[in-house]
Amino acid sequence: MELLDHLGIGFETVFTVSNLLYCLIGVLLGTAIGVLPGLGPAATIAMLLPLTFNLSAIPALIMLAGIYYGSQYGGSTTAILVNLPGESSSVVTALDGYKMARQGQAGKALATAAICSFVAGCIATLVIAVFAPPLADLALEFGPAEYFSLMVLGLVASVILAAGSLLRAVGMILIGLLLGLVGTDVNSGVQRYTFGRPELFDGLDFVVVAMGMFALGEIIRNLENEIERNTTTGKVTGLMLTREDLKRIVAPAFRGTALGTVLGILPGGGAMLSSFAAYSVEKKVSPNSAHFGKGMIEGVAAPEAANNAGAQTSFIPMLTLGIPSNPVMALMIGAMIMQGIQPGPAVMTEQPALFWGIVVSMWIGNLFLVILNLPLIGLWVRMIMVPYHFLFPGIIVFCTIGVYSLNNSTFDLYLMAIFGLFGYVCAKFEMEAAPMLLGLILGPMMEEYLRRAMLMSRSDPMVFLQEPISAVMLAVAVLSLAAVVLPALRQKRAEAFVE
């Protein structure tokens, strides 16, 4: 069995004392920061990135992956206990989870979230192990035309899946693509859009932009109307689920996992879309759909399973194609490049220990989460209760040190402040930051593949339609865009997001 061999390599890599320790530290730190209200996974990873600078590639990525699930899980804890989802993917969990907590069933809701996340994580990890190798083999056949079309498809998908105005999402992607071009042009050596600043010759650092837009911009928004938070959570008891409860969550957990696994692979989808979709499916399927939103255990189980499955499978395009499907994966790619690894289909064959190590560490990380987090719930509750006005200066401190230590450059700090301002302005006009960050990462890659494809075809643009895989991807992109722009379906999309 090839699969077992692969997983064997992974287990061998992860099962060293130090790597297990880094996984554990990652999961714990991720949860600790993730439970803080208003801090999503992308901001958490960006903030904690400097902790991995001194590590070698494998432990660094294992730890970052751990931080990712940890923060995801921490977000659900906050959503259930104080109705303040730290990230968009746990918004849905708050609907029924918080109601359960209000009815004195906080422990039950938390246990449901933990168990469903674990089950989903296990299944999604297996899916990665089974489907990543053939996908990487396929990707090795890709030429520049296929890569370019794939990125077009990815960007179109992220536009369609973005909440809010389509037109503004397209605009933000284009701005991102432009910002990605800042720096030295690899083909001609010309410095583009650098305004003569040598600090910009290597391009805009993704982390700097992400911290500015996500962390600083968000903080200013939160300070706009400081409201007293309800911190009377009290003690969490009754973590055990009854046989009856288990029966109720089995089907929703598996449905959620299936949905999340598929949606997580899509660019721009990932955890958030998965949890929204899973919740609406449960509501449709359930015989007592009227009770949803009033503390249904199914309403916690399905979205939690879905967002964890989606979080895992969003690694697939990153690991096999080197293309990020969401800002978190873009950060992972940034971290890999910092470690001297060029993400893409070659990673699996050239660095099997790294690849399978990450896959297996996902499973271990999920195991740690389910074993540790329920006993540690008292600690997380105390973290949540830290009032925001004492918390946000700390977030700024960590962002500042994180950005500075990237290149030991104060210029990066000024850039971060500029992007913080831009992020705040964009938020005011409801222009989403996530598509822009995707564009920022894809910009230079898209230009390069477009150039190569056009050079090889002797400036015949038909090459994108003559290569079958490329043609299919472009057709899917055009069709899905057309489907959304058509007014009838647009109405449905709006409804889906309201739900």
Added chain:
Amino acid sequence: MRLLIKNPQDFWSGIIFLIFGSGAILIGRDYAMGTAGQMGPAYFPTAIGALLLLVGALALLRSTIRSGPAIGRFSMKQAALVLSAPILFGLLLHVGGFLVAIFLLVLISGCASTRFRTVPYLALALGFALFCVLLFVVLLGIPLPIFGTLFNF
């Protein structure tokens, strides 16, 4: 003018798109264009810039047709304090040192909150400064000067 704009969010995002689009094209004129088969450094950004102009124009057009929510007030004070904190940190790091820079960063950003009280925030700033020196400089070994040139006698 105000009567014409039914959706200020669309209007202002359109303006931003137009600024970025025209900026990309205008600055891009300094670089070689090349041909479709041999793209110069200006080719791709000019194309993206043109698309942005199109999107911006559409947004402006839409802002006069479809109505949308008004834009809330900008919190200038909060924005200024939060954003100036990391800038000041950058300016102070080498002169005053890491300890002083963190201390002031916490105090200044803290002023952005309506719940700012002098004594608790002084304690918070001192706590953070000591904690960060311990974590980043001592434990993680990130090369940051604990004391700046100001303290060299």
